[in-house]
Amino acid sequence: MFRKILYATALEAYFREVFGCITSLKAAGVEEIVVVHVIPADEHFPVKGRHARQMLDSLAADLTGRIEEAVRIAAAQGLRANVRIETGLPWRRILRVAEEEAVSLIVSGRERKSGLDEILFGSTTDRLVRYGRLPVYIPKCPEVYGGGASPAEAFCRHPFRRVLFPADWSDCSREALEALCRLPAAAIGEIVVAHVMDEKAMSLLPEEKFRELERIDRRKLEETEGRLKSAGFAARTRLAVGNPRAALLDIAREEDVSLVFLGTHGKGRVEGILWGSVARNVAEYSDRPVLLVRGGSCAAPPRGPLEPRCRSAGAQETPKNCE
Numbered sequence: 001m002f003r004k005i006l007y008a009t010a011l012e013a014y015f016r017e018v019f020g021c022i023t024s025l026k027a028a029g030v031e032e033i034v035v036v037h038v039i040p041a042d043e044h045f046p047v048k049g050r051h052a053r054q055m056l057d058s059l060a061a062d063l064t065g066r067i068e069e070a071v072r073i074a075a076a077q078g079l080r081a082n083v084r085i086e087t088g089l090p091w092r093r094i095l096r097v098a099e100e101e102a103v104s105l106i107v108s109g110r111e112r113k114s115g116l117d118e119i120l121f122g123s124t125t126d127r128l129v130r131y132g133r134l135p136v137y138i139p140k141c142p143e144v145y146g147g148g149a150s151p152a153e154a155f156c157r158h159p160f161r162r163v164l165f166p167a168d169w170s171d172c173s174r175e176a177l178e179a180l181c182r183l184p185a186a187a188i189g190e191i192v193v194a195h196v197m198d199e200k201a202m203s204l205l206p207e208e209k210f211r212e213l214e215r216i217d218r219r220k221l222e223e224t225e226g227r228l229k230s231a232g233f234a235a236r237t238r239l240a241v242g243n244p245r246a247a248l249l250d251i252a253r254e255e256d257v258s259l260v261f262l263g264t265h266g267k268g269r270v271e272g273i274l275w276g277s278v279a280r281n282v283a284e285y286s287d288r289p290v291l292l293v294r295g296g297s298c299a300a301p302p303r304g305p306l307e308p309r310c311r312s313a314g315a316q317e318t319p320k321n322c323e
Contacts, residue, residue: 001028001029002029002104003030004030004032004034004101004104005025005032006101006103006107007019007033007035007036008036008124009035009067015070016069018109019035019073020073021156021159022139023074024157026077026078027160028160028187029183029184031080032080032082033070033074034103036084036094037067037083038085038087038093039063040087041088064085071083090124094106094108094128095128095131105134105135105136106136107137108138109140133294135179137291137292138289138291139289140287140288140289160258161190162191162255162256163180163257163259163260163261164252164259164260165177165261165262166195166248166282167220171296172263173262176298177227185231185232190236191228192237192251192257193224193236195220195237195240196241197214197239197241198242198244199241199243202241218237218239245278249286252282252286252288253287257288259288260288260289261293262291263292263293264279264294
């Protein structure tokens with residue numbers, strides 16, 4: 001399913017460790033990795049002048065040398081890798097390279113929390129999820145949550161040891177399920193299918209209605225479990241009542257999962273797994289790697305993400321509100 005993937009890196013402190021971790025995705029069929037670093041530049045005002053261009057070329061050559069280590073790490077694991085140094089708005093250039101290289105997965109994450117203790121909000125990863133149409137794998141690095149490198153190393157050694165699949169019965173959730181079924185069954189130890197009934201909404205219902213919905217959810221969980229088992233996976237289910245945002249994080253820790261695999265634009269009976277809602281919260285605060293499924297019903301709105309959101313600036317005009 002993920003034969004060729006793109007790793008977007010800002011060359012932060014844990015670049016080598018994260019890349020080494022990414023090579024473990026070979027178990028899911030990965031054969032080639034495109035390593036991309038984007039030198040931030042204003043796309044509305046291209047670099048001009050021979051001296052400025054020489055400085056930019058020199059910086060790109062230096063960065064290429066630093067990233068070449070990734071090629072050696074990949075080769076040691078029997079994987080192909082190539083490096084691309086780009087200039088422009090990072091998220092837009094990454095999406096363009098992903099399209100040019102015809103990759104099937106983007107790997108992107110950040111190592112440190114911001115001053116607001118948020119990792120994704122407003123980041124390149126956030127925009128790749130919002131505006132892209134490819135699955136996005138978000139690794140978790142030691143410095144994000146503290147405690148040294150050992151937790152991250154454990155996820156790297158066995159990235160598919162136990163996978164949590166949150167289901168909300170939407171079209172997007174069903175597409176995410178089919179995407180999960182396309183992974184090699186031999187690479188995944190176990191899948192835990194979880195559904196959380198929103199406690200706030202359930203508390204407003206008569207007991208009889210709540211029990212009816214509970215029976216429906218259990219039946220759908222059993223159907224999902226059956227679909228996974230028919231595809232060769234070991235699977236079991238969890239049904240919980242609570243705040244979906246918090247409950248899924250609790251289940252991930254209780255089950256000691258090595259990956260959370262979910263769609264990003266589904267909308268269930270009560271609470272949607274929407275970017276900016278449940279999926280965003282899981283991606284933001286989970287201490288486990290997260291793989292967000294895109295495309296089809298899970299695709300971003302058709303807004304032409306690779307084009308600027310604002311008009312080209314005139315000679316006396318500064319572009320505003322351009323993402």
